[in-house]
Structures are given as structure tokens and as C-alpha cells.
Amino acid sequence: MHIRPRRSALYMPGANARALDKARSLPADVLILDLEDAVAPDAKEQARAQVMAAVHEGGYGSRELVIRVNGLDTPWGHGDLVAAATSGADAVLICKVDSAEGVRQADRVLRAAGAPENLRLWVMMETPRAMLAAGEIAGACPRIECLVMGTSDLTKDLNALPTRDRLPMVTSLGLCLLAARAYGLTAIDGVHVDLDDAEGLAAACRQGRELGFDGKTLIHPKQLDAANEAFAPSVEEVTRARRIIAAHAEAVAAGKGITLVDGKLIEALHVETARRVVALAEVVGVG
Structure with missing residues (x-):
């Protein structure tokens, strides 16, 4: 049985060259090189160039490299997808997806730009519409490999509160897990945004594993150990x-x-x- 571990998926800001270099030595299973949320509008083009250069240079060992691109409804989304198509990354993570057609549109851009068949497509699940269309999104095209929870955006859109037990998220987490498993996909839990709350992070990791997630997205290297431990068998x-x-x-x-x-x-x-x-x-x- 072949398994690729995805216990920890760390977002790395694409505009920060030092962070991209440091990532080569971090104990993360997955590195998400971010061109979206972590990058200011006036730094988008620079970030894209730096991320593509970093992936081309390599040195990341067995870490899985995923490029999170801007949405196709932004000035940078199409260019991001075209650049990522032949970058050598393992996968492209698309954001703000509301429907299966949004996935297929991204897939068409990748194919037109010469993306190889083994370039996988990961999908951010972060809107109420995405929750209601989770099954259709998961089965939208053969390139899809992973659903990634965007719980921060989802909390905002639901007018929910970021509670310790994450009860407001349970329905959405369950819908996406059901969709992922129905189509044989990986499912990765959302971030824990309080960097000083180690106890809360550990609890969220335990809950994510108990629910059935394969790993957790992270926003800082100091969160890696908690996720790696929680999502590995004892x-x-x-x-x-x-x-x-x-x-x-x-x-x-x-x-x-x-x-x-x-x-x-x-x-x-x-x-x-x-x-x-x-x-x-x-x-x-x-x-």
C-alpha cells in the first residue's frame, strides 16, 4: 500500500524569498507556496516569479510542493495557473471555488498551458456554496486529488464564531470529508490562527484526526510538531x-x-x- 503523508501542510508566503529558502529544512510533509492570501496586490508578480524559481531550483527533498494560485476572477489568476502548469510542482491549489465548473475551468487553463497529467489539482473549500456543492466539486475532474478546508473564510461567511470546539464548523467539515472519501481524495483540515494557543492547536489536531482528516494546514513552522504527531499513528x-x-x-x-x-x-x-x-x-x- 502506497501512502503519501500529508500530516502537515504549511503555507509559505510566495513574496518572502527567505521563507521559501527556509522551507527546504522544515519538517513539513507539504509546503503550500502561497500566491494568494499571503501576498499583497503590488507583490503578486514578484511572488509568482520567486515561487517558480524556487520550485525550479529544488532542494525540497521529499516534501510535496503545492502552489496556491489566485482566483481566475482576479488579475493574476490566469497567469498564475499558466506559470504553475509547467513549474514542476506536485499540485496546484485553487481558491474560492463554488462549483464543479470552477474546477473544470482551472483544469482547462492548466491543460492549455501544457500541464502534465501528473500535476494534481487541490481545491480550497471555503465558501457556503462550496459546502453545498462538495460532492460535485470532488468529482469535477480526474486531476483533483485533495480538498483543503478554508475554515477562516468559511467562519466569516457563516457569521459564525471561532469557538474552541469548532462546533460551528462540524457540518461543513463533515460534508467535505464525505465528498473526499466518496471520490477517494485526501482531505486536509483548516488552520489554527492563534499562534500562542498551543493547547488549542493540539485539541484541533486531535479533533481533525478523529473526524477523519489526513492532516492540517498550518500558518507557522512552530505548529508543525503538533500536526505531525497528531496525524501519525502512535x-x-x-x-x-x-x-x-x-x-x-x-x-x-x-x-x-x-x-x-x-x-x-x-x-x-x-x-x-x-x-x-x-x-x-x-x-x-x-x-
Whole structure:
């Protein structure tokens, strides 16, 4: 089973050359090189040039490189997509998407600009319309690989409050998770904006993993450890997963379809989950 870890997805401002260089040594699974929110309008062109140069230069190791572009309804969106199409990045993250047609429009621009088939498309899910169209967006085109929650924008649009338990977000998070899983996509949780609230960050990471997210988007390097730990299996989880795999194999060899581990019924579906835990653990070096 091949798994690419996406425990931590760190936004890096495209206009900050020093940050782009520092990112080469950070323990992030994913680096989102940002041309949108983190860049002022008068710095958009410079940021685009710096990001493309940084990706071309390389040196990011196994870190997944994703370029977040401006929307096609802005003066920079089309140029961003054209530049990203042949940049060598792993994926392009599009923002403010409200419908499947918005995804297909971006895909058409990428194709016309010569994007290879293995350039993936990630989609920010950050508006009420996107929540209602989550299933259509997730299945909009074969290039889509990941749904990324934009909880800050969504909180604003909902007139909701940024509570510690994130109860106002639960419906939206669930809709996007359902859509992602229905189409075999990765789902990454939204940011935690309070950099001084380590306890809140840890709680949000735990909640995200419990809900089913694959990782969390982050706004500062000091948040990386919390996300990497929360979205990786513990040693205990890995040990139990290996026991489940072994016990089920013994049961199958004995002509049985089910068995017990620690008094709990184990079926093929539990083995599938256990194998995923072990595969992720091997990639990130746990157990």
C-alpha cells in the first residue's frame, strides 16, 4: 500500500524569498507556496516569479510542493495557473471555488498551458456554496486529488464564531470529508490562527484526526510538531495494527473469516485499516 503523508501542510508566503529558502529544512510533509492570501496586490508578480524559481531550483527533498494560485476572477489568476502548469510542482491549489465548473475551468487553463497529467489539482473549500456543492466539486475532474478546508473564510461567511470546539464548523467539515472519501481524495483540515494557543492547536489536531482528516494546514513552522504527531499513528496503534493483521492471516489460514484481538471482533475491514496504519507508520518512521 502506497501512502503519501500529508500530516502537515504549511503555507509559505510566495513574496518572502527567505521563507521559501527556509522551507527546504522544515519538517513539513507539504509546503503550500502561497500566491494568494499571503501576498499583497503590488507583490503578486514578484511572488509568482520567486515561487517558480524556487520550485525550479529544488532542494525540497521529499516534501510535496503545492502552489496556491489566485482566483481566475482576479488579475493574476490566469497567469498564475499558466506559470504553475509547467513549474514542476506536485499540485496546484485553487481558491474560492463554488462549483464543479470552477474546477473544470482551472483544469482547462492548466491543460492549455501544457500541464502534465501528473500535476494534481487541490481545491480550497471555503465558501457556503462550496459546502453545498462538495460532492460535485470532488468529482469535477480526474486531476483533483485533495480538498483543503478554508475554515477562516468559511467562519466569516457563516457569521459564525471561532469557538474552541469548532462546533460551528462540524457540518461543513463533515460534508467535505464525505465528498473526499466518496471520490477517494485526501482531505486536509483548516488552520489554527492563534499562534500562542498551543493547547488549542493540539485539541484541533486531535479533533481533525478523529473526524477523519489526513492532516492540517498550518500558518507557522512552530505548529508543525503538533500536526505531525497528531496525524501519525502512535507506537501503540502500530503495534495493535500489526497484531490485527497477523491474527486475521492466521484465521484465514484456518478457514475462518473473523477472529478476536483483545476481545474485539476483527473482520477484513479492520485489516484494511490496520494495513493503512502500518503503511503510514513506515513512511513517517513510527514503530
